[in-house]
Amino acid sequence: MELKQIISSIKDKQPNIKSVFFVGCGASKAELYPAKYFLEGHANDLRVSLYTSNEFNFATPISVNETSIVITCSLGGATPESVTATAKAKELGAHVIAVTHVEGSALTNDADYVVFHGFEANYAAKMEKMTKVLGLAVEILNQFEGYEHYDKMQDGFSKIYDLIEKAVSSVGPVAKAFAESYKDDEVIYVMSSGATHEVAYSFSICLLMEMQWINSGTFHDGEFFHGPFEVVDKDVPFLLLMNDGRTREMDSRALDFLNRFDAKTTVVDAKDYGLGSAIASEVVDYFNPMLISGVLRVYAEQLAIVRNHPLTKRRYMWKLEY
């Protein structure tokens, strides 16, 4: 079923949807963030929340009921906390949409609707999860409240995958330079703003900590000036993700500060990949995370190569019970 049909099917059953819950863990939580950020900013009536799955399970919001849409997400569809959250949402009467790469996975058991996304084919396919969840949020807003830039958003959806593939095709040399420069660092900080805030989070906790065992911290670059910036000094390693859109001023302010005190700074900037030339300014904010995540994947791959530490290497995950 298309995203549009999923939401219209829910609306047929329940015209009075009041709340939308996004629920997932780790990278799959982070990939729900652009949709949550979009809907929270543009809805007048819908309530919008994002929970890590076990928060949703142990401290379930009282408003989860037949007036709720719950969107759960898990790449492999087997994440136990997210499977439990899906079952709990269903039990409470919510309209449940499971987003996963694996057909027939446990996540789909209690879902009313399932959205499958690609992964292996190419970099664009890896961004389908985040993009389709944003697509669901756009449908929810448009069908329940109306959204004046709906067509511009659809135009963006029609272009983003090609933009990602084009961006990654040219990024090899700068990604390799990043990897060479940061490969022995004790700690790497990652920050961004706007819809890309949790792309920084995901790169920090998943790509660096989980897949490379590199120490890392992450925060919103608007928060940078209210604490973290005191660790800045010559050669302290930062990775700054710069948006094209309304929050760019925050990213730029952080960059100015990093440069002023000679921090070791790498910038991944959506403007370098032509995002704003292709996508309308009214909606461009929400396509930064997909483009930047695609580019960052190459950065992570290069880091894995120069460190001789494959992105699939784990000591605990998939190997132990915990």
Add this chain to the structure above:
Amino acid sequence: MELKQIISSIKDKQPNIKSVFFVGCGASKAELYPAKYFLEGHANDLRVSLYTSNEFNFATPISVNETSIVITCSLGGATPESVTATAKAKELGAHVIAVTHVEGSALTNDADYVVFHGFEANYAAKMEKMTKVLGLAVEILNQFEGYEHYDKMQDGFSKIYDLIEKAVSSVGPVAKAFAESYKDDEVIYVMSSGATHEVAYSFSICLLMEMQWINSGTFHDGEFFHGPFEVVDKDVPFLLLMNDGRTREMDSRALDFLNRFDAKTTVVDAKDYGLGSAIASEVVDYFNPMLISGVLRVYAEQLAIVRNHPLTKRRYMWKLEY
């Protein structure tokens, strides 16, 4: 004006409040979190959001209007981003409550209501900001939707300050042991769950990074198993904040893992300070952050002493324009 009167005054002017926005920066953003977490979990109709101030300023949610309550917060009342957010909220017609320690500060200029809180007197006074904002959230819920545990919450408010003072009076030796053990660490991770999630964040970005220039990372302990736990190894330094309440199971699971692989682990546990014996189980979750923050203040002070690095020492903040 008392918290209860502030909310009833707003209700007199606007019985149809739809949204509540919490807006602040750094520690003052983190101290809004327990209130946001409480209201998001217990409201059926009210929309609830928490923004770092410049997100609110640059990508202002369209729903900020005369049906909104906006609560801004700044200890000294001079944080430029939060002063701007207060003005913006007022300009958009919202009912604005400024929470600050400094009477007559810029934050109060455009506020309809001002809540002052203590700071210097003792540890309990330092927790007034967080506690009073939670008090506002409880009033909002009770007056606009009703809240069945309102009396138990009031009972908690009547006890929490004494509990904090009692806790800090006994914590010296363990805080000193923490400081001695962690003083030379390259990086310290801090995590928690539930209402205490952003106490971990605040300790990481403010107490460690800002006030001690120690590298740090922070995440929800439910997220720990979806990325960060791969950095765990013998003697990797962690600080785990354990709640008494519904999310304790997540904290315990993280502790088990840390112990299993011999991470250097310090636990600050609300159960060690009698929180659950004093405060009703239906509301105890929401008093963990105040108690644990009070205790953590002593940990930070001990770290400052053994490292000969006063908590007031800065290289950029208050010294430069940025």
